[in-house]
Amino acid sequence: MTSGLRLFDTLSRRKTPFxxxxxxxxxxxxxxxxxxxxIHVGNARPLVVFDVLFRLLRRRYGAExxxxxxxITDVDDKIIDQARKNGEPIEALTERTxxxxxxxxxxxxCLPPTHEPRATEHIGEMIGLIETLxxxxxxxxxxxxxxFHVPSMPAYGRLSGRDREExxxxxxxxxxxxxxxxxxxxxxxxAAADEPGWPSPWGRGRPGWHIECSAMAERYLGPLPxxxxxxxxDLIFPHHENEIxxxxxxxxxxxxxxxxxxxxxxxxxxxxxxxxxxxxxxxAEVLERYPGEAVRLWLLSAHYRQPLDCSEEALTExxxxxxxxxxxxxxxxxxxxxxxxxxxxxxxxxxDDLATPAAIAALHGLATRANKAESAGEREEAARALKGEAxxxxxxxxxPAGWLKHAAPAGxxxxxxxxxxxxxxxxARKARxxxxxxxxxxxxEAAGIVLKDRPDGRTDWERR
RNA sequence: GGCCCGGUGGCAGAGUGGCCAUGCAGCGGACUGCAAAUCCGCGUACGUCGGUUCGAUUCCGGCCCGGGCCUCCA
Numbered sequence: 322m323t324s325g326l327r328l329f330d331t332l333s334r335r336k337t338p339f340x341x342x343x344x345x346x347x348x349x350x351x352x353x354x355x356x357x358x359x360i361h362v363g364n365a366r367p368l369v370v371f372d373v374l375f376r377l378l379r380r381r382y383g384a385e386x387x388x389x390x391x392x393i394t395d396v397d398d399k400i401i402d403q404a405r406k407n408g409e410p411i412e413a414l415t416e417r418t419x420x421x422x423x424x425x426x427x428x429x430x431c432l433p434p435t436h437e438p439r440a441t442e443h444i445g446e447m448i449g450l451i452e453t454l455x456x457x458x459x460x461x462x463x464x465x466x467x468x469f470h471v472p473s474m475p476a477y478g479r480l481s482g483r484d485r486e487e488x489x490x491x492x493x494x495x496x497x498x499x500x501x502x503x504x505x506x507x508x509x510x511x512a513a514a515d516e517p518g519w520p521s522p523w524g525r526g527r528p529g530w531h532i533e534c535s536a537m538a539e540r541y542l543g544p545l546p547x548x549x550x551x552x553x554x555d556l557i558f559p560h561h562e563n564e565i566x567x568x569x570x571x572x573x574x575x576x577x578x579x580x581x582x583x584x585x586x587x588x589x590x591x592x593x594x595x596x597x598x599x600x601x602x603x604x605a606e607v608l609e610r611y612p613g614e615a616v617r618l619w620l621l622s623a624h625y626r627q628p629l630d631c632s633e634e635a636l637t638e639x640x641x642x643x644x645x646x647x648x649x650x651x652x653x654x655x656x657x658x659x660x661x662x663x664x665x666x667x668x669x670x671x672x673d674d675l676a677t678p679a680a681i682a683a684l685h686g687l688a689t690r691a692n693k694a695e696s697a698g699e700r701e702e703a704a705r706a707l708k709g710e711a712x713x714x715x716x717x718x719x720x721p722a723g724w725l726k727h728a729a730p731a732g733x734x735x736x737x738x739x740x741x742x743x744x745x746x747x748x749a750r751k752a753r754x755x756x757x758x759x760x761x762x763x764x765x766e767a768a769g770i771v772l773k774d775r776p777d778g779r780t781d782w783e784r785r
Numbered sequence: 786g787g788c789c790c791g792g793u794g795g796c797a798g799a800g801u802g803g804c805c806a807u808g809c810a811g812c813g814g815a816c817u818g819c820a821a822a823u824c825c826g827c828g829u830a831c832g833u834c835g836g837u838u839c840g841a842u843u844c845c846g847g848c849c850c851g852g853g854c855c856u857c858c859a
Contacts, residue, residue: 334789354859355857355858360859361859363858363859364859365859367859368859397857399858482788482789483855506856553859554790554854554859555853555854556858558854558856560856560858583859585859591851592852593858594859595858622797622798624799627791628791634797638797638809642808642809648823676800678798678800678808679807681799682806682808683807684807685807692823692824693823693824693825750818758818762821771821771822774817774820774821776817781821781822783821
């Protein structure tokens with residue numbers, strides 16, 4: 322019933338059927354955060370999108386057969402700078418940021434990855450990889466640095482689709498004098514006395530950013546190549562290009578990963594969200610105003626390779642769509658722990674390069690089917706399918722009634738206060754005193770409570 | 786300057802060589818004491834100019850516009 326999975330590979334620039342190298346061990350690596358500040362909604366996109374990929378692969382190959390690695394970069398210049406600025410120890414900054422990151426990821430409904438390695442715990446593997454590159458003539462030592470020599474790899478530039486001349490012509494950063502070639506990049510750099518550092522054959526120092534991922538990916542997913550390597554589009558160059566250079570040259574492999582997946586940017590009013598533009602919005606800020614599940618749905622509302630605009634309208638629409646779906650579950654008394662049923666609609670959609678908009682359309686179709694069904698049996702069947710299908714997207718896992726009557730914001734009516742007013746209104750309606758009944762309804766509406774009179778005389782309510 | 790993506794109805798956002806996305810908003814109707822929710826119906830959408838074709842929003846080319854990357858960046 323379900324079709325084969327096809328994914329767009331950045332390297333070949335084509336949608337290609339996905340066949341795992343080893344179906345018993347499907348291997349995925351996603352570049353995780355550099356932990357110097359809380360993540361913004363742009364950072365959240367790969368988190369959620371590739372969580373859906375993780376769920377899809379688990380569904381297709383078995384939960385225990387998918388290895389999903391998402392690293393944590395906890396040594397980096399930006400971390401050193403931020404800790405200095407805050408006047409706090411580096412470890413305090415990184416530990417706190419990691420805690421915040423995990424809280425954000427959980428709020429967005431992301432499953433924990435199989436492995437979440439920290440760069441500082443894999444310095445040994447990085448040094449080993451650098452030694453191999455030196456021994457094979459792909460790297461050299463200069464003034465305490467170890468540099469990867471880009472001309473030693475003829476295939477360099479394939480992923481990003483640029484040749485050497487372009488790179489040189491486009492270079493906008495001053496070239497360090499010790500570089501043999503302007504494109505050469507750092508594998509290891511010396512550390513000042515007040516900076517974090519580790520002993521190495523080249524003196525006390527710390528790793529370059531790119532070598533971290535090469536080392537951790539191989540440590541958990543080796544031998545090369547593994548199945549999928551993913552991240553944001555801005556990582557294509559130089560980060561992923563350099564990872565490929567390091568890993569492939571060290572292991573004499575043509576490929577580091579069979580599939581390279583890259584998500585598009587989150588935009589603010591049509592522009593990239595970036596600190597330099599001053600338009601970043603942290604996930605934590607959005608979570609103060611919208612349920613995490615609504616943020617997740619919004620992040621999946623456009624195809625992952627397209628740009629996605631962040632706006633109140635878009636987030637509100639996502640929240641309202643969830644309301645519609647949760648109403649269907651609540652109306653049909655679908656229990657929170659009911660796994661629901663699976664018709665394969667969402668899976669079919671996702672198999673076409675993670676077509677989440679089509680998957681969401683399928684969920685709307687199931688909601689409509691439930692709402693318009695003639696018999697209670699048909700209604701419940703569609704509602705249970707909605708629940709089961711949504712699970713593959715990591716949605717609709719909450720208690721429906723609780724979601725619709727979510728925690729009362731400060732200063733508004735408690736659930737008991739709402740029920741008390743509903744009891745008075747019921748008496749008024751029974752006495753056909755509609756003026757009183759409507760006054761109570763207006764009072765509740767002003768407090769954000771919307772009523773729904775049912776044919777059987779009872780009244781449902783939701784909090785807006 | 787080089788390279789890469791896009792331009793779809795009021796908005797968001799899929800997709801397809803000829804027929805349907807989907808959601809929100811809007812309009813009309815059903816239901817309701819009135820609402821809300823829900824359902825039914827409605828709206829001559831594919832940047833522009835050429836080409837290929839029986840037929841193009843969909844393929845090809847030019848142009849215009851927008852966004853991104855070119856060693857901080859999800």
